[in-house]
Amino acid sequence: MTEYPQRDIFFVSNSVDELGGVTSWSHQMARLFTENGHRVHVVGITEPAVVQELGELLYPTTTLYDVHPPRVGSARGLKGRLNVAERKLRAERAAGMREQAAKLTALFRAAHPGAVVIVTQVWAMEWVELADTTGLTVIGMSHESFGYCKKTSRFRRVQKHYKDVDRMLALTREDADRWIGQGMNNASFMPNPIPFMPGVPSPRTENVVVSVGRLHDQKGIDMLLDAWAEVVPRHPDWRLRIYGSGEDEDEEILKKQCTALGLDDSVDWMGRTSDVPSALRGGSVFVLPSRGEGFPLALMEAMAAALACAAFDCAPGVHEIIHDGEDGLLANLGNIGELARRLDTLLSDRTLRDTMGDAARTNIQRYTADEIVRKWENLFAFLER
Template sequence: MTATSAPTAATRTRDLFLIGNTTDELGGVTAWTHQMARLFTAAGHRVHVIGVYEHELKMPLPADPGYRITALYPSHPPSPRTLRGTARLNPAARRREARRIDGRRQASALLSSLFREAGPGAVAIVTQVWPMEWIRAADTAGVRLIGMSHESYAYTRACHRYRSVKRDYPHVDRWVALTQEDADDWIADGLNNVGAMPNALAHLPAVPSPRTENVVCSIGRLADQKGVDMLLDTWAEVAPDRPDWRLHLYGAGPDEAELKARCARLGLDRSVEWRGRTDDVQGALAGSSVFVQSSRGEGFPLALMEAMANAVPCAAFDCAPGVREIVRDGEDGLLAPVGDVDALADRLLRLTGNRRMRDTMGERARENVQRFSQEKVLGMWEDLFALLER
């Protein structure tokens, strides 16, 4: 069964809540959320996608996706402010904080009412740690909680979310990292309710890329985590030796203006094309012969799997266990030490300079990535749901 085949029916129909920062933000976690919502719905579950707020940089969604979608706030909720000194006597500041607290109370009450509607065996999958602030205040009686992290252990360890994981995830029924290596790292860090769950391959195209275009493709948000600045530095080393190749950058984000200025300073405007957001990832990959990922940190990147499913060989920074679990270095793609621009340039030069290597690795990538098919991953989720009922 391929990644696009219909999933097998669930062993038991459940109410499933997928709860994240937003319902519609353009990004990998939201894409995963709606992919799994469709998969769980097709398997017979009753699915409800819940976000803390509606995002301004929206992912296009169908008018009727086939499952419920709820945002607790219409826009980003205000952050808590500690009132110190004279601010404690400021009536306007006190009113703002009172409104924030009341809004949080109402949002948690809404969550409680949604949970109370659920039938026996209900499960809430918390896809990101921030929503736990509202879930902690909600009535979760009768609902099993699964926490998730869509980042590597190392990436979370280096940022503020680490404190949230350590505070909130020991209290969920189970929480899952994206790889066993990440799960082992969390266990070594003192958490004992951790398992692993890979992302599922969303789509296996009937016709893969012919790899006939001299195009290297990158797909991702134009933000620091995705390392597009390092990719431009890499391309500055590749472009002089590959004057007939082009780098296509798909994505939007807060760093767009700065990155375009950097591109101009490096003299790359004639070989780099900024393609913007795309809803046609398969079309972008079909017109490419190599995929490149230059992220500083990742979890289990969907774009990498999609490129491989399209038989497009990948060069990537080895920035997370999920990357090296997807790409078998030297067999179906090439990895470079994270942040090593010279090494990533070497991998791109090898792939762009050797048609036989591209074809061989591309075909292997398409075959190998199918070990993450939707059917297999859905089966893992069903096993986890059953385990939580024991």
């Protein structure tokens, strides 16, 4: 790897070991920066509800709170302002935030000149902005598309808490331009690197469609099941393997839907996996049915494994990763019949699957770890001027 000036780099997230793509990305980048000679520290605000196993780490981690900070209601309106219990809880939370932000200040003050703070989630930024970041470069990130973020409470919080950071990073140029259009003139973009580049691609010999993702509404598994109900009568020798877990209630609802659609004989619920490469090697097609994404790691992993992919075009990151018709097939978001037809096309034509899978493995290498680290290093140098 190219040598770069050594820095202290802090990743600050909601949690150190929360289940999800942001955590996986944070630790991938922390490892890459550590291997590049930087001093990395990963900080989480609180313990998560659902944990992912991280294995042995090459860098320290810190979690600020022993217990989750108090959740408070809205202070809007006369009722909110006069609610004594809520006012007390809000005051306790504010005092606790200042106390925990002081821990961040202590970490930051011990850093060498040129240190960088990368805030991966806007909730965590509420603590960072209470800390003393004098002399540090602060970068705030949104790991979801502009369109999906705009439908959530995070949209206003990004505008509020990231407006004064040195750089606010979206995942694509298209989303950065949309943030700039909202007055975020510090916005730019940084794509994700490929999580891994397997030495051996999938042989694509099994009649298996693979899905990898949390069993959560955002990931659209309910729409995938509806699409699969249209596909499987034409391809009864194919199976759908769904890797991932979620809240017990969510899993139960999805499995009841599967049974109601008569799909129990063609759908395998695989649960969480710590070996995504092996899961992908066991398939010939990958499907991404999400309602919202940023720059989906699972899609990049599947393409690196040489799987042809079908996906809802739910975000700029998706149609930037997939070249529709060349290395995968896109369907309009929410159009279940169209997604079913895309899957039918891939399942019906092995030559097409192989051609698209090979193209996917080649094309996705524009997001290699070395290339993305180089982009980060150039950004650090630019912001330090």
